[in-house]
Amino acid sequence: MAKKSNDISFEQDDFILNYRPQISFIEPAQETSDFIPEPEEILTDDIKNQTDELVAGLHTANALVKATQQRIDNRVQSLGGVVVKLDPIKDHTIIAAMKRRFPNKEDPTQITYDDYKSVLGCVRDNAISPPSISVEDIRDAAQDPYRMDFGSLATSSAMETITPIDLEEYQKNAVLAIFSMMLPLLKNLLNPF
């Protein structure tokens, strides 16, 4: 770019310093319209559709989770499985749990992948189930409007979630267990010959 000349006359300089642009406001043309945009409103239909989509999506995800689990199972199987060996001394509590959970297992000091899947299923099946309302519950509520407990948390239906602990049975079992463990010692004391 060519360099501009620095020869600026006084008039020019004064013009530059005092330059005022001639700007006149031009009013834009008004568009006449009766349409007034309404604020965005969330319709119940939209929420219903979103809920339906969510439930459908959860169904889809659930199916995909099951299929992925199958792939994992097959991958582990094709690689020869996994066996975790327990220390008979350090892991005695886990071995005792293995004996209770798998009473027919030949070697309770080994946890296989199948055992692992089995106990995961056990955890899942023993999880607290969502309380559900049965026809009987609704009928009971109609008969007793002051009823305060509903659903499986209050009934002895198949959906019963937590079985109350029978302390008496628990204590008796514990005493029997201790006695049984001490029985070999007691036998020696009572009948040393």
Place this chain on the structure above:
Amino acid sequence: MNKNVKPKFDYSNIDINNIDPDKLSIGAPLQDCSVIANAFERGAHVIPTEAAIFATISRTLQNHQQLTNSLITSMSSYSVTPVTTATSQAAAFGSQVDSGVAATTDSGAQAFTLGIQKSVLSEGAGKKLLDTLRNCIPCDIRLMALLELHPNLDLLGGLNKYLKDLLSTLDLTIDLLNNTDSFGDLCSLLNSLSFMCVPDLQRIIATLMSLFMLDAIQLDDLMGLLQGLIAPMFAPILFTITSLLDQFVALVTNPLTCVFNSINVQLITRGAGIPAYSTNSGPPSQQQLNSSLSQLASQLQEATSRIQGKLDFYVKQVKALTGEMGSNDTAYLRSKMKLLQIVRMIVFIKAIITAMMKGHAACSDSGKSPELSELDNFFQNFLSPNSPFDIWIDDNSQIHLDEKIPNRDKVLPDGQNVIQFEGKPLIDPTLVPTVEKIISGLSQSVRTVSPCKLEASVEDMEKVNQGIKELNQL
């Protein structure tokens, strides 16, 4: 509730001598299962095999299966109505209208609140119910709330995010299953390692094992209390409490707004906003009536506010739980990805050592490139047995990786059935690409072909050996 629990068996007939303490259950099967699962996971985390890497992902998948089942149950309860109660309710309303008796709405609200049973209100019954409610309560909001039961947007948004996180987790899992990037330059790796001496290769394995163990410790933290116990045990009940509270707010407290307003009108009409517990002057009966109305208004307001607060709390808990699950799963799977690469490297070097010890041509230190048949023999006999892939070389110097999947046909999900039901799309269109990617990953076993480049020269070997010597001197 069963308050008087009696022993279920007779203790007098127990033969104490025949009791095996190890088989005696004192009511703790769940604890046993949890202990065994945790022991397996802790053990598997430090076993450097691919099978162990994949095995513990089952926990994540089982948790999500449980969570999605619970969520489906909870969310489905918004769109169902008990048929017996609803129809009898509508009939009762009809008869009451016919006889000129005002219908009560509390029982109606209760019936909807309890509505889990799946059924659909018939059009006639719904119209009658609508007309009846319109006649007895002039509150549009209340009518809408009674007839349209939807989850609040905050909860809906949180669960939508959970769904996206879950699909991301599955996508990552599929990537873990199908990824063969680490085998991409297998031949080059073989080139670089085959001329090293066995002790150096053993040093590499020892170093990689150290890295594996250091990283494996983190897995125990990621597979912690949340995934081990809280998520499968308490998430279902948390979801249910949240949806029931949400429905309670939608059906009971929100529609009460019009009742609350009518009380305010009464208060203004009678005494212009007399506060609760007022001691202002006036006739005793009037004062007490105003005070009761005021108290009722303030109690309703307080109750509504506190119930809403409780709902907000539980919605936050659901969002926190599902969010934490998602981030934990992602971190866990990413750690698994890293460990998988380490394990594959260890297996590969172990195969080279084995081949070297047997004098295999592909791994000799002569500096001469092995024949294709020798390479193929190395991959098929030394590497493939411990890999999820059959790895072999064809006559055109191409290396093949074929996934081993037994009973493949039974494994594959029907993709179209997963994303469609009776010809209609089931899911949010924005999620379809991710779902289709997952289905594709699940349906197709890995089959990759890449060129096997053997470019090592004697000079390359000398450079590497020199480098290793320098490293050893440090």
